[in-house]
Amino acid sequence: MPAAPADDAPRSYSFLGPSGTFTEVALGQVEEARGQIWKPVSNVGEALGDVLEGRSTAAVIAIENSVDGGVSVAQDALATMPGLRIVGEVLVPVNFVLVARPGTRLEDVSVVNAHPVAYGQCHLWLDAKLPTHGHIPASSNVAAAASLLDGTSTADAAVAPPGIVNHYDLDVLAENIGDNPNAVTRFVVVSRSREIPARTGADKTSLIVELPNDESGSLLGMLEQFSTRGVNLSLIESRPIGDALGRYRFVIDALGHIEDERMADALLGLRRFSPNVIFLGSYPSADRTAVDYHSRYNDEVFIEARDWLRGLLSAEPLDD
Numbered sequence: 001m002p003a004a005p006a007d008d009a010p011r012s013y014s015f016l017g018p019s020g021t022f023t024e025v026a027l028g029q030v031e032e033a034r035g036q037i038w039k040p041v042s043n044v045g046e047a048l049g050d051v052l053e054g055r056s057t058a059a060v061i062a063i064e065n066s067v068d069g070g071v072s073v074a075q076d077a078l079a080t081m082p083g084l085r086i087v088g089e090v091l092v093p094v095n096f097v098l099v100a101r102p103g104t105r106l107e108d109v110s111v112v113n114a115h116p117v118a119y120g121q122c123h124l125w126l127d128a129k130l131p132t133h134g135h136i137p138a139s140s141n142v143a144a145a146a147s148l149l150d151g152t153s154t155a156d157a158a159v160a161p162p163g164i165v166n167h168y169d170l171d172v173l174a175e176n177i178g179d180n181p182n183a184v185t186r187f188v189v190v191s192r193s194r195e196i197p198a199r200t201g202a203d204k205t206s207l208i209v210e211l212p213n214d215e216s217g218s219l220l221g222m223l224e225q226f227s228t229r230g231v232n233l234s235l236i237e238s239r240p241i242g243d244a245l246g247r248y249r250f251v252i253d254a255l256g257h258i259e260d261e262r263m264a265d266a267l268l269g270l271r272r273f274s275p276n277v278i279f280l281g282s283y284p285s286a287d288r289t290a291v292d293y294h295s296r297y298n299d300e301v302f303i304e305a306r307d308w309l310r311g312l313l314s315a316e317p318l319d320d
């Protein structure tokens, strides 16, 4: 295992680069990262590898977009790289421009370079304005834009964040090309620390859960672990496990903290039920909205019920 850095050593944060990405904007919202080392990397796997192997204290990665859904590359990496924990989340409003080399006109564009998640958020506009265009996937939108100028791209244009013109000498062919003007991307801070952020009352718990094989109703059985404890979910997505057709794992965000009795009890239920539960972390939710739940799922109600059971088992004489 890599040696732990000294307490006063500068901390390093890996993020999808180069400079100018939405991921960098997200990192800017992470208080602990201010004044620390920011390390641009080429992809999510490299960012998480940096954390696992001790080259970085933490990584910031995109995990969910309000238009395009879960970022599957990030979900799959978290499912298959044991030892990582989510310790925080931030939300970034996203919108996009189409940029090209100076002098290019919109009608000259036949191939567009874009990160797949950004492309998924702009395809209505692109299909309407450039119906015959082709798409080349990029590692990030800023990398797509930069490659138009360094001679490495065969594309005519790139989808990029609006601030791109502050970094590169490119023409903006169109603004606000996102399909939804209110699009938001959710980013998570991933670390190797086993320390769970303190409970705030406005928390999320991220999990990956597999279902028992070939049991009818097992999806319902998994959901019941949450519903019978009054735990609400804010995200549930299936991702293929990859070893056979029809085998999926579920990526879940549940509202609450592992120290909430109802969440702890749901986790115990999941652990008994599922062949594989990965606890990815409990952390304050970005919108700081207190978790709403019925009073019958208060901590006190769980504690009282446990005391009642203990009382039934004890040899103490009954009170009159």
Ligand SMILES: O=C(O)C(=O)C[C@]1(C(=O)O)C=C[C@@H](O)C=C1
Binding pocket: 016, 020, 021, 022, 023, 024, 062, 065, 071, 094, 115, 117, 118, 139, 140, 141, 142, 161, 185
């Ligand atoms: O960070 C960036 O700017 C990216 O290009 C990556 C990314 C992503 O990975 O989802 C980030 C946010 C946007 O929603 C689209 C793309």
